Amino acid sequence: MLLSLGRKSRYLRLILLGTILVSVLYLLITYEKIDQIDSPVASRLYHRQTPKLVQGLGNFEPKENENRDGPGERGQPHHLKQNQQNSADDSESEYGMNVACSDEISLDRSIVDTRLKECRHWDYPENLPTTSVIIVFHNEGWSVLMRTVHSVLNRSPKHVLKEILLVDDFSDKENLKSKLESYIEQFNGKVRLIRNNQREGLIRTRSRGAQEATGEVIVFLDAHCEVNTNWLPPLLAPIYRDPSTMTVPIIDGIDHKTFEYRPVYGDDRHYRGIFEWGMLYKENEVPERELKKRKHYSEPYKSPTHAGGLFAMNRKYFLEIGAYDPGLLVWGGENFELSFKIWQCGGSIEWVPCSRVGHVYRSFMPYNFGSLAKKKKGPLITINYKRVIETWFDPEYKEFFYTREPMAKYLDMGDISEQLALKDKLKCKSFQWYMDNVAYDVLNKYPKLPPNLHVGELRSVAATKCLDTLGHAPPSLMAVQHCHGFGNNQLMRLNAKGQMGVGERCIEADGQGVKLAFCRMGTVDGPWVYDENTYTLLHRVHKKCMALHPQTSNLSLMPCDINNAYQQWLFKQIKPK
Ligand code: LR7
Ligand code: MN
Numbered sequence: 001m002l003l004s005l006g007r008k009s010r011y012l013r014l015i016l017l018g019t020i021l022v023s024v025l026y027l028l029i030t031y032e033k034i035d036q037i038d039s040p041v042a043s044r045l046y047h048r049q050t051p052k053l054v055q056g057l058g059n060f061e062p063k064e065n066e067n068r069d070g071p072g073e074r075g076q077p078h079h080l081k082q083n084q085q086n087s088a089d090d091s092e093s094e095y096g097m098n099v100a101c102s103d104e105i106s107l108d109r110s111i112v113d114t115r116l117k118e119c120r121h122w123d124y125p126e127n128l129p130t131t132s133v134i135i136v137f138h139n140e141g142w143s144v145l146m147r148t149v150h151s152v153l154n155r156s157p158k159h160v161l162k163e164i165l166l167v168d169d170f171s172d173k174e175n176l177k178s179k180l181e182s183y184i185e186q187f188n189g190k191v192r193l194i195r196n197n198q199r200e201g202l203i204r205t206r207s208r209g210a211q212e213a214t215g216e217v218i219v220f221l222d223a224h225c226e227v228n229t230n231w232l233p234p235l236l237a238p239i240y241r242d243p244s245t246m247t248v249p250i251i252d253g254i255d256h257k258t259f260e261y262r263p264v265y266g267d268d269r270h271y272r273g274i275f276e277w278g279m280l281y282k283e284n285e286v287p288e289r290e291l292k293k294r295k296h297y298s299e300p301y302k303s304p305t306h307a308g309g310l311f312a313m314n315r316k317y318f319l320e321i322g323a324y325d326p327g328l329l330v331w332g333g334e335n336f337e338l339s340f341k342i343w344q345c346g347g348s349i350e351w352v353p354c355s356r357v358g359h360v361y362r363s364f365m366p367y368n369f370g371s372l373a374k375k376k377k378g379p380l381i382t383i384n385y386k387r388v389i390e391t392w393f394d395p396e397y398k399e400f401f402y403t404r405e406p407m408a409k410y411l412d413m414g415d416i417s418e419q420l421a422l423k424d425k426l427k428c429k430s431f432q433w434y435m436d437n438v439a440y441d442v443l444n445k446y447p448k449l450p451p452n453l454h455v456g457e458l459r460s461v462a463a464t465k466c467l468d469t470l471g472h473a474p475p476s477l478m479a480v481q482h483c484h485g486f487g488n489n490q491l492m493r494l495n496a497k498g499q500m501g502v503g504e505r506c507i508e509a510d511g512q513g514v515k516l517a518f519c520r521m522g523t524v525d526g527p528w529v530y531d532e533n534t535y536t537l538l539h540r541v542h543k544k545c546m547a548l549h550p551q552t553s554n555l556s557l558m559p560c561d562i563n564n565a566y567q568q569w570l571f572k573q574i575k576p577k
Contacts, residue, residue, distance in 0.1 A: 049125040051237050053296055058122040060157055060233045072105035075112040075261030075358075080104070088257075091141065096362030097224065097256035099141035107143065107150040111261040111358065113229045114252055116268060118298040119354035124233040128240055130162040131232065132215030132315070136205040137223035138169040138367055142176070144224045144360065146183070149191060151226040160232060161190070162215040168195040169205040199370045201330030207323040210315060219312040224360040226254060226261065234354040235312040238300055243314035244347035246338070248273075248306045249355035261358045272303035272351055274439060276446040277397075278404035278504050279336060279385040281307060287441050300350040304343070304439035308335030310357050321345060322422050325387060327414050330369045333384030340392035343438050345428040383411050391419040394431040400448065403495070404504065406455040407487055410576050447524050450496040454530060454571040457483055458492045460548050461535060462565035466490045467507075467555075474505050474516045478555055480548060487574050494571070498540065499526030509539050514546060514555035535568035536560060 072078040078101055080088050091099035133152050137145055145166075152164055166184070168176065184191040194212055196205060210218050217239055219232070227249075235247045253264045265271060270286040290301050321341055324334050342349060373380055386408050389401045402409050435442065458467040465480035469489040484490065492507070494500045499519070500507040506519040506526060529538040537546040544557035547567045561567055 050241060051125070051234070052123045053118070054121055054123050057120055058124070058230070059126070060124055060230050061120050062155070062229065068106070068110045070106055070109070072109050072259050074110050077255060077258035077260035078105055079258060092257070092363065094366065095139075095141045095144075096364050096366040097141065097144065097360050098258070099144060101257065102141060102143045102147070102259055105143070105147070105259055107147045108154060109147070109226075111226055111228060114261075114263045114356050115229065115354055116298045118296065119230075119234070122234065122298070122354060124237050125240055128157075128160050128233060128236040129216035129314070131156075131160055131217045131219055131236065131312075132162055132213035133164045133219045133221060134167065134206065134209035134213060135164065135221050135223050136167045136169055136202055136209055137171065137176075138199070138202070138205075139171045139173050139176070140223040142180075145176075148221060148223055148225045149184075152221070153187070153190070155227050155229060156232045160236065163189075163213070164191045165209055165213050166191065166193045167205050167209040167212075168193065169202065170196045170199040199372060201369070201372055203324050203328045203330065203334045204326060206334075207326065210318050210323055213315055216315060217312055218315045218318060220310060221357065222309040222359055224254070224362075225310065226358040228252065228356040228358065231355045231357055234300075234352045238350050238352070239312060239314050242348075243317050244342070246306070246342055246347065246349045247300065247312045247355070248303065248349065248351045249310055249357045250351065250353055251307060251310060252356055252358040254358040254360045256360050256362055259360075263356075270301060270351070270353060272301065273305040273307060273335075273339075274442050274445065275305060275336065276404075276442075276504060277400035277449055279333065279389070279401065280504055281305070281335065282445075283307075284441065284445065298353050300352045302438065303349050303351045304434075304442070305339035306335055306349060306351075309359065317347070321347070321426065322419075325391070325416075325419055327387055327416065327419070328384045329380050330372050331365075332381035333388050336385075337388045337392070340388070340431070340434065341423075341428070343434050344392065344431070345423070345426040379411075382408050383413050386411055386413040387416055387419070391416050391423065392431060396448075397431055397435075399451070403449040403452050403493070406452065406493060407491065407574075407576055445522055447522060449524055450499075452493045452495050454492075454494045456492065456571045456573040457485070457487070457490045459483055459570045459572055460566070461568035461570060462550070463548055463553070465548075465553070467492055467569075469502050469505070469516050472516065474518050476516050477512075478507060478514045478516055480553055480555065483572075485574055486577065491574065492571070494528055494530055495524065495526075497525035498528045499524055500528045500537075501526075509542065509546065509555075509557050511557075514557070530569075530571070531562075534562040535570060536562055537567075537569050 080101055084100060087100040088098050135148060149164055181193060184193060206220055217236055231249060235249060238245045238247050251264060252261060254261050271283045272286045274282050274284050276282060286301055294301060325337050328334050328337060339349060369380055382405060389398055390413060460480060466483035468479055468481040470479055471489050492500060492502055501519065506517050508515050508517045527540045529540055538560060539557055542557050545560040545567045547556055547558035550566055
């Protein structure tokens with residue numbers, strides 16, 4: 001009896017030992033496999049740990065902020081003294097933001113935690129992919145740039161943040177030269193600096209940053225940001241699960257005058273990026289259908305596009321899909337290019353409510369496009385849009401863009417054959433697929449556009465002056481000005497359904513006069529009828545015609561009189577000069 005028990009327990013011990021050995025071996029082998037994965041697509045075969053909502057604080061949540069005191073702490077606005085007004089004004093005209101104010105605020109200042117309450121209770125996988133945060137900059141204010149760096153160092157898990165890569169796009173400010181190099185030495189290699197030897201623009205500079213980065217994931221930030229509490233793990237978790245996901249933080253606002261940190265939307269609702277047909281970026285409430293796919297309110301949700309500046313991606317995936325189209329110059333449109341490419345070629349975009357990053361919205365663009373602008377004839381941003389829509393839109397949708405941007409037809413966008421070849425190689429889906437499955441809310445807001453019947457400047461026969469918005473924002477009165485032939489504020493369009501507009505705005509009229517107005521959301525029609533024989537513009541609802549006052553030059557609606565030259569208008573086609 002005793003003997004057999006002893007033998008039994010020896011057997012049991014052997015079995016136990018065997019089991020342990022086998023499991024350790026298995027773990028080792030699978031761990032190897034995960035490490036060896038090269039293609040983002042292949043790695044999807046592995047089931048990976050997902051975030052979990054827990055009772056207590058989440059695993060990466062920091063301890064409560066100590067009570068720091070000083071200018072701008074807790075994200076409060078900081079006001080300079082009266083006698084500093086001059087330096088404030090100077091820095092605003094130099095940088096588009098009050099760098100003098102920023103200079104007085106600690107680089108390590110505290111901000112408000114703007115996240116949903118639930119966000120503090122997520123556990124994320126511990127072994128998230130290593131990350132390079134890439135910050136491209138051109139002549140940014142020192143303290144603003146360095147506060148971006150400090151906030152990333154202060155608020156990212158150390159074992160995940162591999163490096164911060166600063167990419168200087170040919171700045172010429174003195175304090176961004178050797179002073180910057182010696183300043184970052186204190187970070188012992190964690191902050192790396194590379195420089196362009198000519199101005200490349202932010203788009204190409206970012207692609208270069210991605211090439212040079214050493215982390216598995218790359219996160220792009222503008223050079224005037226402050227990341228919020230525990231911003232990084234929620235951005236990385238979806239990429240860890242599926243490397244063809246792009247993740248986007250929710251962008252808070254940092255006031256360009258006072259550096260107050262505040263949420264852009266003062267509510268707990270979810271928004272996502274869409275666009276209208278002139279390729280203006282918009283944000284709109286997320287459709288129920290999308291929200292319902294998730295279990296918890298603070299979970300990520302899918303979005304058709306993103307604002308451009310702040311996002312995370314698997315580095316190899318970003319390079320596999322060609323990074324940014326290298327033909328896009330300096331600024332604009334690259335957010336759409338990357339978004340369409342990701343979605344149509346098999347990836348996805350998720351916005352992440354629990355990751356928040358503040359961004360300084362400047363009052364104006366403080367830099368010019370340098371010699372890069374001279375390389376192209378015409379407006380660079382519209383040329384970028386044209387490349388993007390010619391590559392990614394189906395023919396029907398391309399027409400909507402040209403209806404909104406009639407001058408774009410004449411612009412030289414360069415060669416896009418490589419982009420089309422890439423689209424072919426990656427077997428990307430059609431734009432219609434994207435509209436049906438991803439951006440299905442766009443057509444409700446911005447319906448298909450009826451073709452334009454007339455495009456050009458609208459000349460008064462009596463006064464040979466042209467209708468002009470004067471660059472005012474709606475609602476405002478329209479006026480007439482000397483016809484300059486450049487389009488812009490004088491480029492009118494009248495579509496087949498009677499909508500007359502300039503760019504994305506509409507022209508309406510009532511007893512007070514002729515006005516520039518916001519087009520009614522979701523509509524593409526309007527009240528105007530142009531008679532090509534009499535040159536009159538009839539307002540169908542008021543049953544009156546658009547008239548110019550002979551003395552005051554005010555515009556108004558008058559009882560129609562086809563023989564009155566002050567009621568006669570000519571659409572004159574314009575081409576880029
Ligand atoms: O030639 C340049 N070279 C650069 O390196 C011009 C700019 N830059 C740097 C610049 O220093 C900054 O760090 O590039 C970064 C972005 O430039 P900004 O801050 O002037 O751009 P923006 O914030 O006005 O514009 C938005 O749209 C751009 C379109 O190309 C980029 O995608 C920006 O990253 C983007 N910013 C955001 O999405 C932040 C949220 C704004 C919103 C909505
Ligand atoms: Mn910016």
